[in-house]
Every structure is written in structure tokens, then in C-alpha cells.
Amino acid sequence: MTDPRRLVPRTDLLLADPRLAEPTGRLGATRVKAEVLAVQQLIREAELAPEEAVPAVLARLPDAATSLTPVLNATGVVLHTNLGRARLSEAATAAVQRASGYLDVEFDLAGGRRDRRGRGVLTALGQAVPAAEAVLVVNNGAAALLLAVTALAAGREVVVSRGELVEIGDGFRLPELISSAGARIREVGTTNRTALADYVAALGPRTGCVLKIHPSNFRIEGFTAGAGLAELATLPVPVVADIGSGLLRPDPLLPDEPDVASSLQAGAGLVTCSGDKLLGGPQAGLVFGSAELVERLRRHPMARALRVDKLTLAALEASVAGPATPTERYLHADPDQLRRRCERLAAALMEISPVEVVPSAGAVGGGGAPGLELPGWAVALPERFARALRTGAPAVIGRLERGRFLLDLRCIEEDALIAAVRAAAVTPGQEAEPCG
Numbered sequence: 001m002t003d004p005r006r007l008v009p010r011t012d013l014l015l016a017d018p019r020l021a022e023p024t025g026r027l028g029a030t031r032v033k034a035e036v037l038a039v040q041q042l043i044r045e046a047e048l049a050p051e052e053a054v055p056a057v058l059a060r061l062p063d064a065a066t067s068l069t070p071v072l073n074a075t076g077v078v079l080h081t082n083l084g085r086a087r088l089s090e091a092a093t094a095a096v097q098r099a100s101g102y103l104d105v106e107f108d109l110a111g112g113r114r115d116r117r118g119r120g121v122l123t124a125l126g127q128a129v130p131a132a133e134a135v136l137v138v139n140n141g142a143a144a145l146l147l148a149v150t151a152l153a154a155g156r157e158v159v160v161s162r163g164e165l166v167e168i169g170d171g172f173r174l175p176e177l178i179s180s181a182g183a184r185i186r187e188v189g190t191t192n193r194t195a196l197a198d199y200v201a202a203l204g205p206r207t208g209c210v211l212k213i214h215p216s217n218f219r220i221e222g223f224t225a226g227a228g229l230a231e232l233a234t235l236p237v238p239v240v241a242d243i244g245s246g247l248l249r250p251d252p253l254l255p256d257e258p259d260v261a262s263s264l265q266a267g268a269g270l271v272t273c274s275g276d277k278l279l280g281g282p283q284a285g286l287v288f289g290s291a292e293l294v295e296r297l298r299r300h301p302m303a304r305a306l307r308v309d310k311l312t313l314a315a316l317e318a319s320v321a322g323p324a325t326p327t328e329r330y331l332h333a334d335p336d337q338l339r340r341r342c343e344r345l346a347a348a349l350m351e352i353s354p355v356e357v358v359p360s361a362g363a364v365g366g367g368g369a370p371g372l373e374l375p376g377w378a379v380a381l382p383e384r385f386a387r388a389l390r391t392g393a394p395a396v397i398g399r400l401e402r403g404r405f406l407l408d409l410r411c412i413e414e415d416a417l418i419a420a421v422r423a424a425a426v427t428p429g430q431e432a433e434p435c436g
């Protein structure tokens with residue numbers, strides 16, 4: 001009998017196969033070689049015929065040089081942290097593409113000299129929020145808060161209400177972030193009630209700033225009271241408002257969500273927020289406020305460690321100054337239209353599976369507006385579809401509810417969904433889902 005090892009095609013010959021030239025250019029030689037080695041092993045183990053080597057390598061290679069897999073978000077949750085929070089607009093995606101090479105990110109083409117980094121996005125944010133004298137962009141919302149607290153209160157005290165000491169998720173707690181800035185937290189009030197007088201009593205020569213944190217991911221109801229920004233602004237210290245979600249102006253759909261413009265008008269010295277929550281842009285942290293305070297942050301050595309790259313600047317500018325973001329469109333989606341789209345999808349799926357159109361409450365997500373239900377509709381399929389769709393191409397993430405698998409169309413514009421469900425219907429070996 002022939003030794004199977006003698007039949008294994010040589011690595012250099014496989015790598016030189018013209019069919020592998022295109023993927024090698026697209027994915028890199030290292031990636032292709034890894035699959036060549038894996039396929040050789042299969043041949044060695046007699047799992048694969050030697051002449052199948054190159055097609056097998058091609059079949060195993062991914063579409064892109066990144067392992068990140070795009071998914072269709074059929075959860076109805078607009079800002080799903082596990083799925084990358086905000087979906088970028090086409091304008092922002094194009095801006096990222098445009099910014100990926102060399103560009104004038106901190107260069108004045110007319111004058112031929114160095115210029116302020118990211119001036120375009122700073123101008124766009126300033127125009128979007130005229131109440132802000134100055135704006136700064138950093139890596140994320142946590143970085144914006146860290147920089148504000150460090151620049152204003154390192155080695156001093158941050159006065160904050162006991163009802164606002166928030167854990168933002170994945171075990172990250174804002175009080176610990178503040179402590180890591182070398183600032184001491186001076187807690188005032190109680191979990192449910194804090195008054196202006198509590199802040200006044202805590203002020204002293206060691207006070208660096210007063211911090212008001214929006215409890216974005218939970219609600220306290222009942223016997224509650226807090227001091228508003230307008231009251232806090234009467235205090236003789238800088239007031240920092242961490243509003244979290246990055247709503248620039250009030251939105252009637254989100255009456256409990258603070259916005260940057262109103263917070264500044266109420267008298268906050270600095271407002272910090274995220275770029276990839278309600279603002280609908282890339283991951284970023286924004287600081288709006290008085291020229292004097294923003295300049296103190298900008299000049300702090302830590303600012304350099306928190307600065308964003310050119311891709312973020314490009315995507316952020318396009319999200320702020322460009323057409324409505326997907327986040328905004330999905331939040332304000334018309335329920336009747338969602339229902340009609342679900343009915344069309346259900347009709348297309350009727351022949352392959354039991355299917356029903358059911359009411360479905362969408363959510364803001366991303367730790368924002370807890371309890372707010374966005375009225376909408378979904379297509380309900382048997383539970384067994386969950387896994388097949390999640391592992392299909394494209395991957396589809398839906399929601400399990402009372403033994404049914406719901407596809408909520410709020411955050412989906414692609415036509416690919418019908419084909420994905422049809423493919424999932426014939427995927428063998430589906431087991432019941434352990435969890436949602």
C-alpha cells in the first residue's frame with residue numbers, strides 16, 4: 001500500500017498554484033499558508049483526496065482579511081453593544097474609505113503647514129451644538145470622563161450624588177474610573193434623593209469639580225429627588241455632566257434622555273458623551289463646553305493618549321454633518337411600515353416554514369433609555385431557526401421570545417434576509433436553543 005504521506009502535495013507547489021494568487025493578494029500569504037497546511041493534514045489523514053487540495057483551501061479561506069463577521073441585526077435593539085453599537089451611515093462608511101490613505105488630517109493644504117488635527121469634525125460638532133464654545137474628541141465616553149476628571153480634579157475631590165455611581169457594563173464602574181484618575185470621590189445625598197444643599201455642604205478648597213452622571217442604564221422610581229444642572233451651575237466650581245448617550249438636541253421620542261445642547265444651556269461647564277450611541281457615529285468620546293475648560297483638557301498630557309485616529313474623525317464628521325444616521329432612522333421607524341415589511345417577508349417564507357407576524361417591542365439598547373419600548377413588528381419562526389441563522393452567511397441575530405424566534409426588521413435594510421432564512425430552513429442538525 002502507498003504511504004499516504006507520499007501523496008500529500010508539496011507546500012510550495014500548492015502555494016504557487018495560480019488559483020491561490022488572488023486570495024493571497026487579498027488575505028496575505030500567512031493566512032493562505034495556514035489553510036494549505038490544514039488541508040495537507042486532512043489529506044495525510046485520508047480525509048481528502050490530494051487533487052481536492054486547492055479547492056479545499058479556497059473553500060476554507062474567509063472573504064476578508066478580518067475575522068470580524070458582519071451580521072444582520074434582527075434583534076430590534078438599535079444600539080446592541082455586542083453587535084458594535086451604532087451602524088455607520090453609508091456617508092460615514094464612504095468617509096472611512098476616503099480617509100484610509102494619506103490625508104490632510106493635521107495639515108493645511110493652502111498654507112502648506114501643520115494645522116489643527118480633525119478641524120472638520122470639530123467645526124461640524126460646533127455647528128450642531130452652537131451652545132458649545134469648544135469641542136474635543138477622544139477615544140470613547142469613558143475616556144472623555146476620565147480626561148475631564150483628571151484635568152479638573154486629579155489629587156482633589158469630585159463631588160457626586162450617591163444615586164449616580166453607575167456601573168456601565170461588563171464590570172466597569174464609573175466610581176472606579178474616577179478613582180483611577182487620582183481623584184477622590186466625595187459622595188453626597190442618598191441613593192434616591194440628593195439636594196443642592198448636599199452638594200453645597202461638600203464643597204471646599206479641595207473640590208475639583210461637581211460631576212453629574214446620567215444613570216443611563218437603570219431607573220429609580222418613587223420617592224426620588226435630584227439637583228438639576230441649572231441648580232448645580234450656581235455653585236462656584238466647574239460642573240461636568242456625563243450624559244452618556246450623545247443626543248445632541250432634545251428628541252421627543254426620548255423625553256428622559258439628556259442632550260448636549262440643553263445641558264450646556266442649563267449651565268454645565270463640560271458635557272461628556274459617547275459617539276456610538278444615540279449620536280449614531282463611530283466609537284468616540286465627545287467633550288463640549290466652555291473654551292477655558294475644554295482647553296484645559298486639550299492641553300493635559302493625557303489627552304494625547306486618548307486621541308482618535310483619522311478613520312474615527314472621518315466617520316464622526318460624516319455622521320454629524322451628513323445624512324440621517326441609521327440609528328436615527330431605526331429609532332424613528334414607522335410601525336405601519338415595519339408591519340408591511342414583515343408581512344411581505346412572512347409571505348415569502350410561508351412555503352418553507354410556519355410563520356407569523358407579531359408585535360415586537362424594539363429598544364434603544366447600548367445602555368440607553370431602559371424600559372422604553374419602540375413599537376414595531378417581527379416575523380416569528382420556530383425556535384430551531386435561531387442557530388442556523390446565526391451561523392449562516394450572512395449571519396442573522398434575532399430574538400428568542402416565549403419559544404419562538406423573532407426577526408425584527410427595524411434595523412435591517414438588506415434584501416439578503418429572505419435568502420438567509422431559506423438557507424437556514426434546509427440546514428441540518430438543528431438543536432434546540434439553550435438561551436437567547
Ligand SMILES: *Cc1c(COP(=O)(O)O)cnc(C)c1O
Nearest residue numbers: 140141142168214216243244274
Ligand atoms: C455609555 C456610558 C459611558 C461610557 O461610554 P463609552 O463610550 O462606552 O466609553 C459613560 N457614562 C455613561 C453615563 C454612559 O451611558
